[in-house]
Amino acid sequence: MRLAIVGVGKLGLALLEGVTARGVMSAGEIGLLDANAGRAAELAERSGARVLTPPDLRAAERILVSVQPRVFPEISEWLAQENAGYISTMAGVSTATLTRRLGTKRVVRVMPNLAATIGLSQTAITAPREAEGAGDLAFARQLFGSVGDVYDLPEHLFNAFTGMSASGPAYAAVFAEALADGGVRMGLPRALAHELAAKLLVASGELLQQRAHPGLLKDEVASPGGTTIAGLEVLEAAGVRGALMGAVVAATRRGSDLGKDQE
Numbered sequence: 001m002r003l004a005i006v007g008v009g010k011l012g013l014a015l016l017e018g019v020t021a022r023g024v025m026s027a028g029e030i031g032l033l034d035a036n037a038g039r040a041a042e043l044a045e046r047s048g049a050r051v052l053t054p055p056d057l058r059a060a061e062r063i064l065v066s067v068q069p070r071v072f073p074e075i076s077e078w079l080a081q082e083n084a085g086y087i088s089t090m091a092g093v094s095t096a097t098l099t100r101r102l103g104t105k106r107v108v109r110v111m112p113n114l115a116a117t118i119g120l121s122q123t124a125i126t127a128p129r130e131a132e133g134a135g136d137l138a139f140a141r142q143l144f145g146s147v148g149d150v151y152d153l154p155e156h157l158f159n160a161f162t163g164m165s166a167s168g169p170a171y172a173a174v175f176a177e178a179l180a181d182g183g184v185r186m187g188l189p190r191a192l193a194h195e196l197a198a199k200l201l202v203a204s205g206e207l208l209q210q211r212a213h214p215g216l217l218k219d220e221v222a223s224p225g226g227t228t229i230a231g232l233e234v235l236e237a238a239g240v241r242g243a244l245m246g247a248v249v250a251a252t253r254r255g256s257d258l259g260k261d262q263e
């Protein structure tokens with residue numbers, strides 16, 4: 001078995017679908033292990049992968065660990081296999097902790113985001129020399145390359161990446177919901193307001209990618225004495241920029257705390 005996915009939740013499933021859709025691996029080379037055995041069985045049935053129990057991990061070349069961080073200490077005993085390489089998506093859990101609990105330096109740390117489910121993840125990746133030498137880093141790069149872009153990142157920046165990029169879709173969702181509420185407040189139908197908000201984020205993302213700095217797009221939209229600058233004044237007075245920066249800082253610190261809890 002080339003890959004065992006332990007924790008087939010939102011990310012584990014995105015990976016399963018990404019690698020099989022892109023032909024990186026066939027479903028027959030993948031095994032699934034989840035606390036919810038019914039869910040694992042259903043996903044296996046649908047995809048052609050096989051369902052695993054902990055003893056089956058002995059036959060896995062590589063193991064993707066995608067459970068919540070708090071679960072990791074409980075399962076690390078049966079996760080640890082002598083000849084396997086590991087890839088972890090767990091927020092905050094450091095390479096040192098993975099190495100200590102799994103008893104190997106063949107550990108790759110990745111930090112994707114939910115856009116992996118649509119092939120648009122931004123995934124940070126880091127690994128010690130041992131994992132690189134054993135081919136685990138290249139393997140993980142290929143895996144996460146099948147669900148979006150992969151960025152090499154030093155480990156000390158992982159929690160910052162998590163606080164900004166991995167948590168980012170939730171910030172965008174709150175922005176979209178609040179924008180739609182504003183539209184509804186001024187009389188737009190709810191369904192239309194939600195559709196407009198989502199499409200605005202997509203289109204604005206495209207526009208932002210064409211510009212060297214986000215401020216350029218803001219300046220193009222805000223006409224002198226016009227409507228947008230009146231709206232922007234309210235955002236500035238409410239401290240929206242500071243709030244967003246604060247959100248990234250808080251999420252980064254939470255990542256660091258989560259990591260300490262699992263040491």
Ligand SMILES: NC(=O)C1=CN([C@@H]2O[C@H](COP(=O)(O)OP(=O)(O)OC[C@H]3O[C@@H](n4cnc5c(N)ncnc54)[C@H](OP(=O)(O)O)[C@@H]3O)[C@@H](O)[C@H]2O)C=CC1
Binds near residue numbers: 006090
């Ligand atoms: N969601 C996101 O946007 C991102 C998440 N991450 C990280 O990735 C990891 C997974 O996240 P996500 O996919 O959202 O989480 P989910 O909660 O969707 O998936 C985790 C899965 O693990 C299962 N599980 C729980 N306990 C065990 C166990 N003992 N053995 C095997 N499986 C178990 C859960 O089953 P059950 O539900 O029945 O408990 C669930 O199916 C987390 O560590 C998170 O920090 C990283 C970046 C982004």
Ligand SMILES: O=C(O)[C@@H]1CCC=N1
Binds near residue numbers: 091167
């Ligand atoms: O909120 C969390 O803890 C996970 C990690 C990053 C995104 N979701």
